[in-house]
Every structure is written in C-alpha cells, then in structure tokens.
Amino acid sequence: MPSQLLSRLLLGLITVFGLNVSATAQSYLEAEFDPAIPTLTEVVGHAPGERITSPGEMLAYLQALEKAAPERMRMVEYARSWEGRPLHYLILTSAENMARLDAIQADLASVAAGRASNGAALPVTWLASSVHGNELSPTDAALMTAYHLLAAQNDARTEQILSETIVILDPLQNPDGRAHFVDNYRRALGIKPIADRQAAEHDEPWPGGRVNHYMFDLNRDWFTLSQPETRGKVTAMLSWSPVVVADIHEMSGDDTYFFSPAAKPVNPNITDGQLRLYELIGRNNAAWFDRINEPYFTREIFDLFYPGYGDTWNAHQGAIGSTYEQGSPRGLVWERPDGSLLTYADAVRNQFIASIGTVEAVAQNADRFLQEFANYRSANANGAAGRGTYVIDLSKQRWNAEALGRRLTAQGISVVRRAGPAMACGTSYPNGYLAVSQAQPAARLVRSLLDIDTPLPRDFIEDQEARRSDDLPHELYDVTAWSVGIMSGTSVALCPGSVPGTALASTDPIAPIVEGDGAFATAVPWTDAGQARLVALALGEGLSARVTDEAFVQSGREFPMGTVVFPAGANDPEQMARLAVLAQNEGAHIVRLNSSWVEEGPNLGSDAFASLTLPKVAMAWGRGVSPLSAGATRFVLEQRLGVPVTPIRSFRITGVDLTDYDVLIIPDGNPSGVIGQGGARTIRSFVERGGVVVALGNSVSMLAAGKNPLLSVKREAALGRTPDAGGGSEETPPLAEAQEFTTEEEYKSAIENQNALPDILPGALLKTVADQEHYLSAGYADGAVVLASGSRIFSPLDRSKGINVLRFAAADNLIASGYVWKENQRQLAFKPYLMAQPTGAGLSIGFAHDPTTRGYLDGLDLLLANAVLIAPSRER
C-alpha cells in the first residue's frame, strides 16, 4: 500500500468518523486496548481496512487472538471448502461464561427443543461474513469486532456484551471465493490502488469470487445444503440456536448501507413478535449510523421471503435473521458518480459499527431475546404453526425422497420413517413413507419448505400488478416457489393428525432394494436419481450395460422405459459382484433376472436395447455462459450423478477437436458472441457426426439461430404484439401509414413496443406433459414439475423438425406452486420445455429453463441423465 493513499485513507477516517481514530486504527471505537491482545497490524502487517485480508492472513490472525485470550475466545472448525480451506466460527464471551460454556450450550439445546430453560442459557448473536467471496469488508470487520471485544478494557459496553450474551462470528463463509478475489486483485494492482471502476482490479475475470468452487451462490443454498460450506455451517448454527443472525454482505459501491427491517414481501411464516424485534435492532443500528453521520436505508430491495437465504432461513428457526449490505469499493477505493471516494476502510468501519450495534441491542435486551426465542420454539412444538403431518410417499422417486428426508433432518427438522407396506391417514403406502409433523420447534421452516405454496401477501401482489400495468418492473427479489417435495419429484400429502414412524437421522444410509435371485442379468429400473447414479458409477468402472426405450414385463414385474440391464454374459463375475456392492453403497434398487424371456415388451436381446457406455462429456466454460448454470450443471453431473465433465473455455470452441466427446453441454447464458461463427460451425459438425449437444435456458437461442438451425424454435414476443419481420435495410426510411387516433386507448396501443418480450416471471414451479414415446422422457410418464423464470417462451417444434419431449401443461393446470402473471400463464401453456431435433447422425437437445438451477431441482436429475447419459448411446 503506497503511503500516500494510506494517509488519505486515515485522514478520511479522522474527518468522516469523528469518534476516534488513531494513526493505526485497530478499532473504530474509543477504548483503552489491552496490549496483550495482538492487533491485525502486529500479526499480518496491515491495519483493518488498509488492505484486503486474505483467507490465510485471516487464519493467522484468528489463531493469534485465540492464543492470546483462550479464556474468552474459542475457535471451532466447522467445514472444509471444496478447495480444502478450513471454515471456522469464533465464540466470544466473558471468562466466566466460557468456563461454563458446555452448560450454556446444553441449556440452549433444551430451549431450542421447546423445553424449559434451567437458567444457564444466554442469548447467542451470530454474525456471518462474506458468504459472497467478493464481498470483502465483512471479513475484515469481523476481525476488528473480535479484536475490539477482546482488547477493549474498562469499557462498559463490551463488558455487558460479553457477560450477558455469547457472540459468535463466522468471519468467512466462502473462503474459496475470497481467495480467488484476492489473488486476482493483487495481480491487477500497480503502483497504487485505482478508484476508476473500469480498472482491472475492480473487474473480476469469469467466474468471479462471489461463488464457491462449484460456482454456487452459497446464499441460496441454506435449505438445499448442496455444498460442504453450507452443510457445516447449518450443523454448527443448530448446535448454538442463535437468537439473532446477521448475514453481512456488500452491494453496489454506489449504494450506502442497508440493515433490517427488510423490504416486502415478508414470508407469512415469520411472526409479528419477530417483526417487533427486527425493529428494535434496526433502531439501535440507526442510532449508531446517525451518530457517525453515515447514510443508510431500510425496508427497500432486500426482502424476507425466499427461505434459501441466511436471513429468512434463520428467521424460520426463530432467530431474528437479517441481511446487512454495505456499498462495496470492490477493492481499496471506488469513485462514486458524484466524484466522492468510497474506501475499503469506510466499508469496514460501517460493517463494524453495524456489528457492534447489533450485539449491543441483544446485550441490552438479553432476557427478552432469549425469552421470545424460547416462547417461539415451545409454541411451535405445541402446534402454533399447525398440527398436521406431511407424508412423503416412498413409491415415487424413492431415492430422491429418502435424500430429501435426510436434508430436512440436517436442518433440525424431525422426520420419521416407516417401511412399507404401511397405512397413514387412510392411504396405503406400499413402499413406506417419511412423515414430518407441523407440531415441532422448527415448524415454520417445515411449513415454508413443505407447503405446496407460500402465498405472497395480497397487498404486495396488488402493488406489483399495478406496477406492471404502468410498465414498471416488479419488485420480487427471488423466486415465488420452492416447495421442496415438488422440487425433489416426490409426492407429499398433508394428513390432519399425527403419523407414526421411527426417527430418521441425517447420516442414516439409504437402504438398497434388491429383488429377484436370477443370475442371468441385473436390471436397474429407471425411476430416480439414485438409479442413474448407480448406472453412471458402474459404467465408470467398466461394466457393460444395455438400455431399453420400451417398457417390459418379466415374472409379473414391470420395468419402465429407460431401464438399464447389466447382463452376466457381458460382465465377469467380479464385475457383477461389484455392481451389487455399488447398489448397496448408494441405496439403489436392483432386480436380479433369471432369463431374457419377457411376458410383454422387448426381450433383452431386442433392438429396443441399445448398448450403453459412459459418455465423454464436454461443457462450454467461461465468458458467455453463466457461472451459476455451468457450476450447478457440473455439480449435478459429477457429484450427484457420477458423470465426469471436461470444461472447455467457451472462446476456444472454434478450434477444439470434439471427436473424442459424446456430449457438449452449453450452460445457460448468452454465449453466441463468445463462441462465435467458428464455434457454431464446430458444434454443427460435431452434431452431424453423431454428437449430442445439450443447451440450457437462454443458450437454446444460440442453437435456434441461423437459416438452418440445430433447433428450429423461435422465442415469442409478448401476447398481442406483432414483432417486426426484421432486416429492413433501406437507405431512405419509408413513410408511415397514416393513422387517426380518436381515443387515448388507440394512442396507447399505437405506441406499444411490438417487440416487447413477455413479462418477466420471477420463478414458479410449473407442470409439464411428456411425450411418452420418446426415451428422453424416461422416468417421467406423468410429466415433470420444472422451474420457469424470466421472459423466455419458445414456439413449439414442428413435427417435421423434432420432438417437444416435455411441454408445459394447459393454462388451467399449469401452476404447481408460486405466482405467475396471468399473461404468462396463458402464453406458456403447451409451449416446449424439453425439445430435441436430429441433425445428421446427432441430436440437439434444448431445455427452455435450466434444470440444474441452484442444484435444488433434484427431481429433474433423471431428466438430465436422459439427455447426457442415455442420448449418446441412443444416437450412435
């Protein structure tokens, strides 16, 4: 850091802040500091806000703090990132509390279970930093908060915070993302940090540091628990039952500061009592920001509706869960449009002030926060959120249902299981069920996740419809549907009473199903994601298999289209034994067949069975495709289905040799410009020679471009518009036809944008209908429920060109969950979701909306397997 800028930064602190700043500010609040507690400068060589602390520097500092004050600070590793970086939380409290920490924690567990406290419990405030790795200041602020709470002496505020409460800091929720940011940032630096936002240091190369290694947005993953960072964090938080959680972020550098109360809509599973406490904390933060003359806003933009966020998910556990957002300098200094400079030190200071304001509010109201949390949990346990029970049928997508049950238990939800055949609520469950009661401490999370629909508040919808009629964008920050039973492809019923079963644990293995005792072949019915995973793993180990595109019946058992058969004649006895072990390990369903003879459908030697091998899969990777889509698709294929993926830089596709590959995936995005004409030719010749190209979401448009497209579909304009034919290139503009307006309506219709796209759908779960003859629909005879969002609606494929394998249901039966504008509902009906078109020896497959979004639509994993695992063997 050049000394000139450093002095300007510090000068900025002195003039802006006013309360106290020494030339080496280690805290922004005045106090006497214990010299025995090491400062950040002493350990890593820079003061807070002076440089962007790397994950390694952070760890070194935390270890030094813990070493200096073990009686008041404890550091706990809770997870390892994909790239092997440790994630920690820090417990900060008085020495007296630390000495009885186990008793406090045990009593907190009782309170969280809805039982009476024995008086040992203290309220826990949990401050979580930088879940988005390129949001930098929260981590440095956490280091300052830890230093301040440990080093400030004779400070009444600090003493009250440490004696009345426990503060837990999670200083870095996404260490891989931050490491990527810091590396790129330091590489781009020259002689001094540059305020111009166009400078390379502010402009991260693809995919940026926001996401983790698999390019997930970890702040959408709270109920999906797909990533190790989230799983470890949720387990850790459940062991402490925080009463207040602040998830601390950064937003655009041109914005000020945001803290709660949140914007509308508020999830109806958040209680009025909770909303009052949001107000209490918000007012305390506001008082602090007023004191330092810092602008802020509340109740705008950041809402409290989608439960995959750190704020809403924690609110559903009974905490006061908030998002805080500081304008980001995305580096050390950032010039705002009015010419003023936002420094990293400013950002760190604001985050620190909000952190102190929050822990102070809890400390000043410790009994109230703890009591309201206790009341919330016990009321839920006694049925405040309902007394019914969700029953998840283990007959439909069994493996997905079992995995869903384990994900729910990992979130502190009680789930019971009963093997089949069983009865519940007058319904018979031949393969058993899982049951989740509404009368439990985490009931509001249970309802938010398992209710078919979480309604938007009426007044909010009316406001949004009014905005739409004025051509204003809607104010929904995220999807309107996330019902996890539907997204896992399972069948969930609500029973009015309680339903018995044995408690399920998140670590319980999924029990395999082994039927038959024949030695001729082993069949893997094509019914759920676990079956696809077994097949991919077995193929990866070199086993030989065949897949059928027709159903068959043997010994009275029905085997659906897509069933994969491993013949003993084509695999040696060790391989057949290995298949059984894999099925056991994965909890899959296998049937041992004694013959190739069938009663109905094709014999195993029929042409209906194609030889199946593990495809070699390439994926367009880099600029032009969405990191979220590329990451989630690679994650689903590799980690869930067991299919390895080779990423190839999108801008290199022009020149790559794809002959070794069977499948090329183009994730959602806008890749045409980057892949270019040359790349498009490479892809076409790949398909003509027998390759399978799979385009997701917006990338379908790339395959639909040109005179002779790989997918002969077109995007539709909004209903009632007549888009230009396009391409008029006359030098003199033609005269317009004469028009006469006699009413305002005629005038409005004349100025309507005829090329307008359909209104943007915030995201809803919609039903589709399958073409049951086509193997790409295997496993989805009843259709699939898919997530649709945005304004993308394609016209259907003409029969002469290809097949609409899954199309949206009729308008009156379209919506499975969520809010859909009426015009979208009418226009989406019967339009394609999954389409396929042959060209030459190969096939082009398009998914109108990404089936791997956030890795949370596991009910569609089998559909993706049809396109990636099965299609290449069928087309060859």
Ligand SMILES: [Zn+2]
């Ligand atoms: Zn963020």
